[in-house]
Amino acid sequence: MLEITGLQKTFLKGTPNEHHALQGLDLTLPDGQFVTIIGSNGAGKSTLFNAIAGTFSCDAGQIALDGRNITRMPEYRRARTISRIFQNPLMGTAPNLTIEENLALSYARSTKKLFSRAVTRKDTDYFRSLLAPLGMGLEDRMKTRIGLLSGGQRQAVTLLMCTMVPPRLLLLDEHTAALDPVTAEKILKLTAKIVAEHRITTMMITHNIKDALQLGDRTIMLEQGRIVLDLSGEQRAQMDVAGLLQLYRRESGKELDNDRMLLTGE
Numbered sequence: 001m002l003e004i005t006g007l008q009k010t011f012l013k014g015t016p017n018e019h020h021a022l023q024g025l026d027l028t029l030p031d032g033q034f035v036t037i038i039g040s041n042g043a044g045k046s047t048l049f050n051a052i053a054g055t056f057s058c059d060a061g062q063i064a065l066d067g068r069n070i071t072r073m074p075e076y077r078r079a080r081t082i083s084r085i086f087q088n089p090l091m092g093t094a095p096n097l098t099i100e101e102n103l104a105l106s107y108a109r110s111t112k113k114l115f116s117r118a119v120t121r122k123d124t125d126y127f128r129s130l131l132a133p134l135g136m137g138l139e140d141r142m143k144t145r146i147g148l149l150s151g152g153q154r155q156a157v158t159l160l161m162c163t164m165v166p167p168r169l170l171l172l173d174e175h176t177a178a179l180d181p182v183t184a185e186k187i188l189k190l191t192a193k194i195v196a197e198h199r200i201t202t203m204m205i206t207h208n209i210k211d212a213l214q215l216g217d218r219t220i221m222l223e224q225g226r227i228v229l230d231l232s233g234e235q236r237a238q239m240d241v242a243g244l245l246q247l248y249r250r251e252s253g254k255e256l257d258n259d260r261m262l263l264t265g266e
């Protein structure tokens, strides 16, 4: 369970550019919940992920994961239980290592085994069994350097690396935004499958409202560092893109302003 209370983060404090990116944000995620996150550009979505992952420390508030206060825990220690995937497919994998070496690296990291570039036969078989269900033929290209793969293939491998030992929390920051629509759809399906299989507590930022309402079991909207909408159950099941935009307009008195959302929101 993730429990966030009164989280505050101000950038460039005391300067003319002071910006209150998180303004007393509260959020509780029960185990296994998959929440999708939407909001205008600059609403504080990525900042919330940075705060949870420990990229910086917050000015006030508390973050607890599985009952443990992690508010002051350094990023590298949180990374043992919190996995994160970014929009840029180049960020999750090492380009000069092969597919199997990349998998071995994250396997070693998450099982605290010593990493060796010599991948054992047993590990190879295991990695092959993980790659085959992707349907991308990567199980036959295990000695290919990751740098030679397409963005979608890389993001698929990243997804495997982040979940082969299931994290306590998975943070997805628009992880399909840089992919073409067909590949993005594939990766989203794969995400939903892996998350459901392992019941991973997951937060997914997306600019696609349709995806936000379809995937997972709860949708929250951020606005100026606060949660302004929180949909689940029947209310969410009956919501569509037009309905959500209307609700937002009613609550905030303005239009949702996300440069990418306008293109894909319908």
Ligand SMILES: Nc1ncnc2c1ncn2[C@@H]1O[C@H](COP(=O)(O)OP(=O)(O)OP(=O)(O)O)[C@@H](O)[C@H]1O
Residues within 6 Å of the ligand: 011, 012, 019, 021, 039, 040, 041, 042, 043, 044, 045, 046, 047, 048, 258
């Ligand atoms: N390290 C930083 N230093 C200064 N300002 C920052 C920093 N990180 C974020 N901000 C500011 O905080 C606000 C929230 O940014 P954030 O990246 O969280 O937005 P977002 O909701 O993820 O937007 P987008 O949809 O564009 O990705 C923005 O105004 C941003 O400029």
Ligand SMILES: [Mg+2]
Residues within 6 Å of the ligand: 045, 046, 047
């Ligand atoms: Mg962002």
